[in-house]
Amino acid sequence: MKNKAKNVAFLGLCTALALILAYVELLLQPLFPTIPGIKMGLPNIIIIFLLYKRGAVPAIWVSFLRMVLVSILFGNVMAFSYSLAGGFLSMLVMIVLKRLNLMSEVGVSVAGGVCHNIGQILMAMLLLETVELGYYMVILTVTGTIAGVLVGLCGSMLIKHTKKSSKYC
Amino acid sequence: MGDNKKNNRNKIRNDIIFVAVLLFAAVVGILYLFVFRESGNTVKVTRGGELYGIYSLSEDITEDIHTVNGGLNRLVIKDGKAFVDSASCPDGICVAHPPVFRNGESIVCLPNKVVVTVISENDGDSPDIIA
Ligand SMILES: [Zn+2]
Numbered sequence: 001m002k003n004k005a006k007n008v009a010f011l012g013l014c015t016a017l018a019l020i021l022a023y024v025e026l027l028l029q030p031l032f033p034t035i036p037g038i039k040m041g042l043p044n045i046i047i048i049f050l051l052y053k054r055g056a057v058p059a060i061w062v063s064f065l066r067m068v069l070v071s072i073l074f075g076n077v078m079a080f081s082y083s084l085a086g087g088f089l090s091m092l093v094m095i096v097l098k099r100l101n102l103m104s105e106v107g108v109s110v111a112g113g114v115c116h117n118i119g120q121i122l123m124a125m126l127l128l129e130t131v132e133l134g135y136y137m138v139i140l141t142v143t144g145t146i147a148g149v150l151v152g153l154c155g156s157m158l159i160k161h162t163k164k165s166s167k168y169c
Numbered sequence: 170m171g172d173n174k175k176n177n178r179n180k181i182r183n184d185i186i187f188v189a190v191l192l193f194a195a196v197v198g199i200l201y202l203f204v205f206r207e208s209g210n211t212v213k214v215t216r217g218g219e220l221y222g223i224y225s226l227s228e229d230i231t232e233d234i235h236t237v238n239g240g241l242n243r244l245v246i247k248d249g250k251a252f253v254d255s256a257s258c259p260d261g262i263c264v265a266h267p268p269v270f271r272n273g274e275s276i277v278c279l280p281n282k283v284v285v286t287v288i289s290e291n292d293g294d295s296p297d298i299i300a
Contacts, residue, residue, distance in 0.1 A: 082279070104177070107184035114191060124279055128218055133277060138198035145191045 011058055014050055018043040018066040019073075026074055040147045041113045048094070048109050048155035053162070056095045063087050081127070082120045089119030105159065109152030114144040202273070209272040209287035212251045214244065217282045226251065226270060226287070236281040244285060251285060253278065 021042035028040065043066055050059040067087050071080035094112040097103060103111075117140040121133050214221040217237040224230060226249050234242045240257035250268035253276055263278035263285075275286040 079280075102180065103183045103187060104180040107180070107187050110184070110188055110191065124277070128215075128277070128279070128282055128284055133275070134198075135202055135274065136277070138195050138202060141191060141195040141198070145188055145195070149188060 011050075011062055014046050014058075014062050015065045015069070018046040018062060019069055021045060022066065022070045023074070041116060041144070041151055044090075044109060044112055044116070044148075044151045045154045045158065047091070048105055048112070048152065049158045049162075051094060051098060051108075052105060052155075052159050056091075056098075059095075060091055063091055082123050085123035086116040086119035089122075090116035104152075105156040106149055106152030109155055110145055110148030113148030113151060114141055117141065117144045203271065206271045206273060207289070208249070208270050209274075209289045211288050211290040212244075212246060213286045213288050215284045215286075221283075223290075224251075234283055236278075236283055238281060240281045242278055242281055242283045251287065252276070253285065256281065 025040050025042045043063075046066075047059050047063050050062055064087070067080065067083045071083065090112040093115040094108050097108045097111050118137065121137055121140070125133055208226075210226050212224045212226055214224070214232075214234060216234060221234060222232070224232065224244075224246055226246060228246065229248070230244075230246050231254070232244045232246075234244055236242060236257075242256045242258075242263060243254040245252055245254040250270045252268040253263040253266065256264050256278060258278050258280035260280060263276050263281075263283070266276045269276055269285070269287050272287055272289050275284055277284050
């Protein structure tokens, strides 16, 4: 029972952290004004961390809650459908790749970041009934890959350094 | 322990290969889409997935596109390039987008469901392959 409460508190904390990272990302947005839709995917640090520490289910929960909260706080319903599509595809690919155990956290994070963009673009193509978004795809693949490496490195550092204090996570 | 280390090294090698393949694919895509594309001569605007209007890139115009959700995107064509000058959307991504002029380039406003795409219309004097 006590463990369950601890678990809920821990996941709540992770959700809050992911939310803050999403906010930081929003603040950094004006730095890249000419590249539409560019995002670092900072909240993915927390998702990667959870995926490796706690497994798929808590990671899915925090990822979903984060998207709901971000769209309530900073976005709109339209943006929510995009981010949900991106988040779902990204999560699925990361879970499968982690199972396959071929790459480290960094590779998994890169795949997650790129798939997040692909999911969003596919959703946009569906909603706008247009296929002219290939441009976004190639640019976002480059930025998503670079950001994914940084996010993955942060995530793997977090995983390594929390090994000792396993009492809390 | 030694096995684990070797396993980790393999994983990092796979990471690097994966990243390299992705970047290579993206570079090929960029070269294909941006460098080897020719300039277009026409701008096609769709609103909510339906055709809204066709404009020539050779004529300087300012067109207010009233969107399906009651918003506005101001399309400007100047010096053979098209861009969105101002818009009611919250993200402003379409306004920040650099001017488009290459065949197939597009500016997308997701919130307003407006897509501006550069196309190449046949001028009439070019031979029609199908007919
Ligand atoms: Zn816009």
